[in-house]
Each structure stands twice: as structure tokens, then as C-alpha cells.
């Protein structure tokens with residue numbers, strides 16, 4: 001694989017007020033493109049000026065949801081160096097998602113090279129303020145210009161980069177979560193473990209319902225019995241019950257989060273007992289009522305860790321830890337962010353340096 005550079009001669013002005021970046025609204029000067037066909041395989045990659053796509057209106061991505069994506073961040077250290085957090089995990093998950101949707105996989109080292117190269121080219125777009133980062137969005141779309149329903153024969157792999165603000169501009173804050181009892185996100189055998197766009201479109205309705213009630217996210221139950229807890233919006237979920245951290249196990253319907261995996265590894269290294277198993281809403285509310293549920297939090301690249309202060313289920317509200325941030329939640333947040341921004345030693349070998 002070669003990565004050809006066709007750089008812009010009209011670079012955009014970088015955002016001056018980094019407190020107003022928000023998430024995913026501003027994009028850097030370039031994007032990486034790599035095309036694939038079933039006959040020719042992967043072509044060389046190129047880094048070109050960020051621009052609109054020209055696609056056939058019949059392209060498979062528009063009709064049959066032939067789309068998968070990833071999300072990771074580039075962090076700027078105090079010394080001004082740029083680094084990534086466990087990017088190989090994103091590469092592997094992208095290939096697993098591709099396998100599920102019969103889309104082409106890319107050799108791991110080539111996809112990693114693509115990610116590193118676009119970040120290197122865009123390194124001045126990594127913001128400087130505390131808690132900010134360059135969000136990296138690799139995605140793969142089916143572009144076959146035919147309406148027949150068949151596996152894709154033409155794809156475009158693309159990486160775009162978005163300087164993003166601190167998720168917690170006002171500090172780590174507990175959120176209110178609605179447990180959804182009608183819609184489901186995924187079932188075993190479906191696409192729950194794949195990071196594909198279709199999973200998100202199907203979750204909008206419950207998200208709207210939660211927002212109308214004043215809740216910020218949806219907690220999904222399993223699609224078969226509507227009884228077991230799965231995950232929260234775009235985050236995995238963990239509960240601390242009687243000192244033990246419990247998180248739903250990965251049975252095919254839950255997205256295998258890299259933050260989830262990192263939290264489990266950190267917790268175990270610090271001597272916590274961690275159980276990956278099915279946990280029902282009944283068990284959870286029983287733990288709330290008997291005062292044994294100590295903390296609950298979501299995990300994901302965007303927020304890192306998000307404390308859950310309240311749950312609502314079938315009209316009943318349950319406060320968790322007095323709507324305060326728990327000690328374990330705070331510890332995980334501090335530990336992970338220190339590694340990501342290079343303030344703590346990288347004992348687990350998770351960091352990939354760009355420059």
C-alpha cells in the first residue's frame with residue numbers, strides 16, 4: 001500500500017476558541033480515501049483535501065445500510081506530542097464489523113498505517129486545551145451503483161478528523177438514563193456487536209423518547225426477554241454492587257467497547273473483582289432498593305466514563321449514589337485520561353505515538 005498525498009493549498013483557519021468546539025462539527029483540512037473492488041482488491045490510499053463525495057444515487061450505502069465505522073481520538077500531551085490510545089483495537093473491531101456485513105477487511109497494519117498517517121498530516125488540528133482531542137472517524141461504505149440486494153463489490157474506506165471539545169467542560173457530571181422497555185437495539189445473531197450505522201438509525205426513536213422525558217440516554221435491554229441489561233446509547237455500562245464490578249458479558253448483541261475492555265483490565269490490575277455476566281433489571285433494582293448498588297457508569301471513547309445518577313424504568317425513578325460521582329467511577333476516569341493525555345506512565349503499552 002502506498003499513501004499518496006495531495007495536500008490542499010488553501011488550508012482553513014484553525015478554530016481559535018477551543019471552548020466552542022463541541023463534538024463532530026468542525027473538520028480538518030484533509031481526509032484519507034482508499035477504494036476497494038471485488039476484482040482489484042484494495043487500491044493505494046490517498047490523502048486529499050476534505051470535500052463532499054460524489055456517489056451514484058443507487059449506491060448500496062443509501063439503500064441497504066452498507067456502512068460500518070470506528071471512533072478514536074488523538075491526544076496532545078503537555079509536551080506537545082500527539083498520541084493515540086489502543087488504535088489496533090479499533091482496527092480489529094472494524095474488521096470484525098466488516099466480516100459481519102460481508103464488507104472487505106483490510107490488513108491490520110495497513111489500516112493502522114492509514115490512521116497514523118492522516119493524524120500525522122493533521123497534527124496541527126489536534127486542539128491544545130485541557131480535555132480536548134482530535135476525534136478520528138474511519139468508515140467504510142458500499143458504493144455499488146446497483147439496487148440488487150447482494151454483497152458489495154465496490155467500497156470506499158475513508159477517515160475524517162474532527163477537533164472536538166472537552167466532553168466535561170463543566171467537570172465530570174452524573175447523567176439520567178431511561179431504561180427502554182419497548183424498542184430493542186440488537187439481538188444475538190444480529191449486528192449488535194458490529195459498529196454499523198444501521199444500529200444507530202434504529203435507536204433514534206427511543207433516544208427521542210428519553211430526551212422528551214428529560215433523560216440524556218437510553219439503557220437497552222436484551223431483545224429476546226427484555227430482562228437483561230445490555231448497554232447505554234453509545235456506551236457500555238458497569239455497576240458496582242457490594243464492592244464487585246458487574247458488566248454485561250459480550251454475547252453478540254453488545255458492542256465490545258475498547259473503553260470497557262480497558263476499564264476491566266485496569267480494575268483487575270488494581271485488585272477489583274470484575275464479573276462479566278448477565279444482569280437483569282430485577283437484580284439491579286433489588287440492589288438499588290437494598291442499598292447495595294454503590295455506583296453505575298457508562299464507558300466509551302467520547303466521554304471516557306460517565307457516572308449514572310438516576311435510572312427510570314416503567315415510570316419509576318431510582319437514584320444512584322445520591323446523584324454523586326462514585327469513587328471507582330472517578331478513579332477510572334482519572335486513570336484512563338492520565339494515560340491518554342500522557343500524564344501517567346503507559347504501563348499497559350496502550351499508547352501509540354505519532355511524532
Ligand SMILES: *Cc1c(COP(=O)(O)O)cnc(C)c1O
Pocket residue numbers: 071195231232233234235236255256257258259260299300301302
Ligand atoms: C462505540 C460504541 C461503544 C463504546 O465503544 P468504545 O470503543 O469504548 O468507544 C459502546 N456501545 C456502542 C453501541 C458503540 O457504538
